[in-house]
Amino acid sequence: MDIGAYLIFDHCYLIFNILNFRKTLIPLLLIVILANDALAQDQAYDPYTGQVTDVYRSPFRAFLNQFSINFSTGYARTKYTHELTGFYFVQTSDQQLLVNNNVGDLPEEFSGVTNWFNQVAIADTVINRNIFDVPFVPIDQPVNNPLLAGRTFIMDTDTAALKFISRGRSIPVNLFVHYNFQEKYRFGAGIMWERQKFNPFEPQVFGDSIRNFNPGFKKTSYLRYYVLLGYKFFDFWQYSLAAELNVGKARYGNNFVGITSGLYTSFGLSIEKNLSEYMKVVLKPTYDIKNFSLTLDEQGTAVDHFNGTWFLHFGISIRIPEIPRSPIAGDNVQVKHVITHPETGVRMEVRGQPIWRWNDPKVGQNHRKLHRYKRGNKKKINPY
């Protein structure tokens, strides 16, 4: 029903209450007549569609309203793993290196590559002898002697799998836009920047002998571009759930040189609380699957690295309203309504509520928290 009809109904009911009419038939008849009159006087009302047809609505706004702009930040944990096979892993007092094990037995002196995580470098020459073995000279205070940490450790990674794991934590900043198709399907694209701090790699075997592998830097960043596909599969009052799939490309920080990486894929569950038709807050756990590889030598020997990340995003999602806020300062009407612009005289549909509050609310949806229930007032005998 049109807003005019509502207002007329209100006035009539008030009048008849004042006149203390107990019978309702007469007022109802009057309502129908007056309402019809009112509508009949509005030449722009289309009785078939129920729309006021001469009201200006911006098509550009209507178009933009189909999109959601999302901003989020949060926390992320990345697990870096790589398994070394086909190498001798060699650890001396001051370096860790890989030597391709197709060379056969290691000679008395050899070299290899180090920093196989992010930027390959040629290692210093290693003299292959254990000075803590027979017949070298014994050491003083041998138990827990710090010199022992310098013992050369050699293992063939084909006889025992050697895996390193590191965990990084990061703060992501994420911005993406998606188109809402039929209010269920989402298609969009976004960009995410991530600042990450990570720990040295810990060996998963021979932890007593192999030191942590330190790539030489502790912080890096990621920049990701992605497209998004989503489906909102659940709505319950103010809450919605949507599944989202991201596919994109991750650009690694400057610390990574010579790596090759493919597309990454991310799965997420968007848990949304709808503050209004136009604004929602979002909590979104996601997991992305990605990897890269680093070529070590001219023969193409490479180490594959996996660096999946768990994210917990926290952010807001905004849709640009299809109608503007009422230009009349005191207009706080809780339904979308038509006004005549006080300056231009254009009839326009407006909303009386800000973007974060419901327009056309259901009962209680815009009910504010009572003063006595606000934080700090709960335990007061007299909160006012």
Place this chain on the structure above:
Amino acid sequence: MRTSFLAFLTFVGFISCNDDPISDDLEQLQEAEIQAFIVENSLDATKDDAGYYYVVLQDNELGQSQDNGKILSIYYSMSILGGDEISFHQPENGDPIKLRQGLGTVVPVGLDLGIALMKEGESYQFILPSALAFEDLQFSTLIPANSIISVEVDLVAVENEDNIFATEVGLIDSFVVNKNLNDTIANPVDEVQVLSSGLRYKRQVRGATGVTPQNGDMVEISYRGTFLNGEQFDATTGNDTFEFAFGTREVILGLDEAVSLMEVGEQALFLMPSEIAYGPSVRVIPDFLTDQMIERLVIPDYAGKVTPFEPLAFEITLR
């Protein structure tokens, strides 16, 4: 909403926290466990500043006391505190085991510290928290990680290095006699030479060059090292050789001295007391943990081959 945000921040703060109070907690838990054990068993235990407890099982006021560096002969039995036995070595198992006290050659380190309190003829029980025992080492189901260890020790003898040296030289000379090494017909080519260091030198094949190594020369040898019972503990294999800088203290004293006596191409047998070999080496109690201790970089590799105060035989060819 605000509550959710605060909860999120709390969550982030929680998972960002890196402090690791585990070792402190473990120390306190073990301290409580030890004290409960002492009360339950009515032990007259004393806590040392280092963190271990000891109980005097049998004292001997007149027994010989000791200083750091003394060589001790002990019997022992070791168990998890209030639990299963781990290992033992008692008179029925043979001669007491020898170790050098106080110079960082004994595992567990708590035992090395505690045994310094004992006099000859005394028996002590030591209760070692894991930090002074095997830390987080786990050995099958016998020794769980972070175990509190109880060790009962009988100190049988306190000796000095001269005693040990004399004993070892006696064993070596017996070996020479038993193997008839001075018989140059049965065992060519020369008789055994006795050197002041205790080294015994038996030339087996003469060198043809007359060239002897000089200090700092890189020398190349092949060798086979055995105990006096003939058991091999180390050797070069096949055509492989071992190279080292002669006379630079790179290798054990006995080997340097041995090579100094040789000429290129010569083959000889050398018998050496532990004083010019690996001396006290490292005593790991129980000995079956030795490999794991090497792997964990707690002790050097030679400790896995040569036990304390072991005279050695090296058959060497100077290339």
